[in-house]
Amino acid sequence: MTTEALNRLKTAEAEKITHLDYFNIGISVDCVIFGFEKKELKVLLIKSDLEEFADKWSLLGDLIDPFEDLDSAPYRVLKQRTGLDDVFLQQVGSFGEVKRHPSGRVITTAYYSLINIRNHQLKITDNEVHWHTVADVKDLAFDHKKIMDACLKRLRVQAMDEPVVFNLLPEKFSLRELQDLYQSILGIKLDRRNFRKKISLKSWLHDLDEMENNVPHRPGKLYKLKTGLKTTTL
Amino acid sequence: MTTEALNRLKTAEAEKITHLDYFNIGISVDCVIFGFEKKELKVLLIKSDLEEFADKWSLLGDLIDPFEDLDSAPYRVLKQRTGLDDVFLQQVGSFGEVKRHPSGRVITTAYYSLINIRNHQLKITDNEVHWHTVADVKDLAFDHKKIMDACLKRLRVQAMDEPVVFNLLPEKFSLRELQDLYQSILGIKLDRRNFRKKISLKSWLHDLDEMENNVPHRPGKLYKLKTGLKTTTL
DNA sequence: AGGATTTGTGTACAAATTACACGTTGTTTG
DNA sequence: CAAACAACGTGTAATTTGTACACAAATCCT
Numbered sequence: 001m002t003t004e005a006l007n008r009l010k011t012a013e014a015e016k017i018t019h020l021d022y023f024n025i026g027i028s029v030d031c032v033i034f035g036f037e038k039k040e041l042k043v044l045l046i047k048s049d050l051e052e053f054a055d056k057w058s059l060l061g062d063l064i065d066p067f068e069d070l071d072s073a074p075y076r077v078l079k080q081r082t083g084l085d086d087v088f089l090q091q092v093g094s095f096g097e098v099k100r101h102p103s104g105r106v107i108t109t110a111y112y113s114l115i116n117i118r119n120h121q122l123k124i125t126d127n128e129v130h131w132h133t134v135a136d137v138k139d140l141a142f143d144h145k146k147i148m149d150a151c152l153k154r155l156r157v158q159a160m161d162e163p164v165v166f167n168l169l170p171e172k173f174s175l176r177e178l179q180d181l182y183q184s185i186l187g188i189k190l191d192r193r194n195f196r197k198k199i200s201l202k203s204w205l206h207d208l209d210e211m212e213n214n215v216p217h218r219p220g221k222l223y224k225l226k227t228g229l230k231t232t233t234l
Numbered sequence: 235m236t237t238e239a240l241n242r243l244k245t246a247e248a249e250k251i252t253h254l255d256y257f258n259i260g261i262s263v264d265c266v267i268f269g270f271e272k273k274e275l276k277v278l279l280i281k282s283d284l285e286e287f288a289d290k291w292s293l294l295g296d297l298i299d300p301f302e303d304l305d306s307a308p309y310r311v312l313k314q315r316t317g318l319d320d321v322f323l324q325q326v327g328s329f330g331e332v333k334r335h336p337s338g339r340v341i342t343t344a345y346y347s348l349i350n351i352r353n354h355q356l357k358i359t360d361n362e363v364h365w366h367t368v369a370d371v372k373d374l375a376f377d378h379k380k381i382m383d384a385c386l387k388r389l390r391v392q393a394m395d396e397p398v399v400f401n402l403l404p405e406k407f408s409l410r411e412l413q414d415l416y417q418s419i420l421g422i423k424l425d426r427r428n429f430r431k432k433i434s435l436k437s438w439l440h441d442l443d444e445m446e447n448n449v450p451h452r453p454g455k456l457y458k459l460k461t462g463l464k465t466t467t468l
Numbered sequence: 469a470g471g472a473t474t475t476g477t478g479t480a481c482a483a484a485t486t487a488c489a490c491g492t493t494g495t496t497t498g
Numbered sequence: 499c500a501a502a503c504a505a506c507g508t509g510t511a512a513t514t515t516g517t518a519c520a521c522a523a524a525t526c527c528t
Contacts, residue, residue, distance in 0.1 A: 025259075025261055025298075025300065027259055027261065027330075027341060064259075064330070066259065066339065067332055068332065069330060069331045069332055070328060070329070070330025070331070070341055071330065071331075091327055091328065093325055093327070093328075094304060094325065094327075094328045094343045095304070096261075096298070096303060096304025096305065096343070097303045097304070097305075098301055098302065098303055105300065107261060107304055109328045109330070174506095175506090175507090176505085176506080191486080191487080191488090192505095192506085192507090193487095193488085193489095193507090193508075193509080194485075194486065194487085196507085196508085197484095197485090197509095198484090198485085201484080220494095220506080221506085221507080408475090409475090409476090410474085410475075425517075425518080425519090426474095426475085426476090427476090427477075427478080427518090427519085428516075428517065428518085430476085430477085431515095431516090432515090432516085435515080454474095454475075454524095454525090455475080455476080
């Protein structure tokens, strides 16, 4: 340990930070689990279990197990909380400010996940866990708002050039639903005609009616993602 | 701890992994420090201090101090190793496979840094530390090759839409130097005329001759980054 | 001095982005 | 049930960006 660290320790003592065990650093993972429903991007949150954050919501997370790979931990958390196995999950970054956790030093690695809220496997057993509209989330426990924002930013970038958002939709969907989804993620309105053109340029989609000979002007036309494109992990 | 973790512990015992203290997880940072010289992208490496990797090179890193923010640690490492203070540094990701470190469980967070090799402040004191051509690096100690590749990938993406690469160049440079730099980062050849057009579209650069009335056809024309655009941290 | 190489600049074509209009289907409602 | 309204599906023109490619002046090499 450097003398600098010792100085910081003295500072901590002077500030009477005595309830912390700063020399035993905890490691956790936190999951930002996104869903999509009623034209709104949602995030799965749980009531904070700390007195300090009694009224606040927090991300789903856990300390990592000594014998589990870091990148495996979020899968475990997701399985425990949602019952889902085969999910899109991606590491976003690690957050390790000294005082980010009130009861001790914990460094956390954040992951973001995209799941289909209407998935039949999905089981939110714990009644302390709820879906929240992302746009309405103003404040969270710990630095979880910052973490959520980082994940949202990553999602926005990724949604533009990889077919990840389809993890949020059912197998079949209309272009309108897809556009609503993109709008809720990006937080902006998109031109309907240009959006359709741009999507078809990427050639990710399969027109479910295309086998039938030209059926023109059918509102609510359904599409699905071409097989092999669905990203569950990266 | 979950029963799953206990099972893994039993497995470890069965495999006679006795020299590890897997229940005390270490936390480190590793820095992928890029430089640019003689038209080649370089990376700063140090001889591994572990027997297991006696012949191999490794990234510059250190365990974090108990009283230091995670994102501050790489600045400390860089200051100690290069003498540089004001550097571009960005977190890339965390690597935490159980068996990534032979002498115990260590989770590391990787950062990439861009520095000017010809910076007068730069002092590589330690003679175990050397610059290596990135393209020639085949294997490193631990999982450091994987980490370096992740940082290189990030650099490639970032170089395309943010003016980060100028941290690798002196204040004044020719477009030829800039193109060589981009080519060494991306690993591909670029068309000279199209590269110039693309760069000028971004309007990052300031033509040092532009105040003088039209001086045509001057090879080796110098440019510099517009003030306020240099990114040292993100 | 002459030839090869490098530097600076510009043009023509293809592809993608943006702005914008029309006819049809489905829904609401008086 | 029909008229008014909203949403759906498709297309076209103008602009911007990307790509391929050619020539003249300056520098380098022998």
